[in-house]
Amino acid sequence: xxxxxxxxxxxxxxxxxxxxxxxxxxxxxxxxxxxxxxxxxxxxxxxxxxxxxxxxxxxxxxxxxxxxxxxxxxxxxxxxxxxxxxxxxxxxxxxxxxxxxxxxxxxxxxxxxxxxxxxxxxxxxxxxxxxxxxxxxxxxxxxxxxxxxxxxxxxxxxxxxxxxxxxxxxxxxxxxxxxxxxxxxxxxxxxxxxxxxxxx
Numbered sequence: 001x002x003x004x005x006x007x008x009x010x011x012x013x014x015x016x017x018x019x020x021x022x023x024x025x026x027x028x029x030x031x032x033x034x035x036x037x038x039x040x041x042x043x044x045x046x047x048x049x050x051x052x053x054x055x056x057x058x059x060x061x062x063x064x065x066x067x068x069x070x071x072x073x074x075x076x077x078x079x080x081x082x083x084x085x086x087x088x089x090x091x092x093x094x095x096x097x098x099x100x101x102x103x104x105x106x107x108x109x110x111x112x113x114x115x116x117x118x119x120x121x122x123x124x125x126x127x128x129x130x131x132x133x134x135x136x137x138x139x140x141x142x143x144x145x146x147x148x149x150x151x152x153x154x155x156x157x158x159x160x161x162x163x164x165x166x167x168x169x170x171x172x173x174x175x176x177x178x179x180x181x182x183x184x185x186x187x188x189x190x191x192x193x194x195x196x197x198x199x200x
Contacts (some may be wrong), residue, residue, distance in 0.1 A: 005170035012167045014084070014134040018049035018091075021107060021138040024156060030149050031100040041101065044094075048087050056083050080130075081119050088112040103148070106200065107141040110193035117188050129177040129185035135164050136189030143190075144197050 022045045096105025146153035171177045
């Protein structure tokens, strides 16, 4: 069973979720986007949010800044958050400037805000689950997106909530986070999307 939980935590790692969110966005967006642009968008997101962070993790582990790829301590998470913060903000700025990708820009801006909140919570010794922050940001975004375009997204939200529950269970069984850290992660991820949407 432990292997299953480790597999879930790997498959739904924070650096995987942005690509998943982008795929879901492309599957339901009412905008007409050519196949070529869709591939280009996926490539940009995958490289920026998966390849670059993974490479950064390898480098940081090699030079001893982090002890493992789990990145469980607050000090290690701070280092990772700086890298993610920059990447997500740049992506948000880029996508927000392109009309057909504008809403996707909001997703990355909202996630940037969530990362900032998580970082500041560290200063009062509150740790949150980055896994849950990441997937709950997607939940918040699609709740807004579906309402914005009157799209029926109940199946997508249902699957995302289910995956969030499975991921939360995995995090708890692996003793990576406490229930409170899971709850904080969920509410930070969802509400930052709503706050960002209404600000912009």
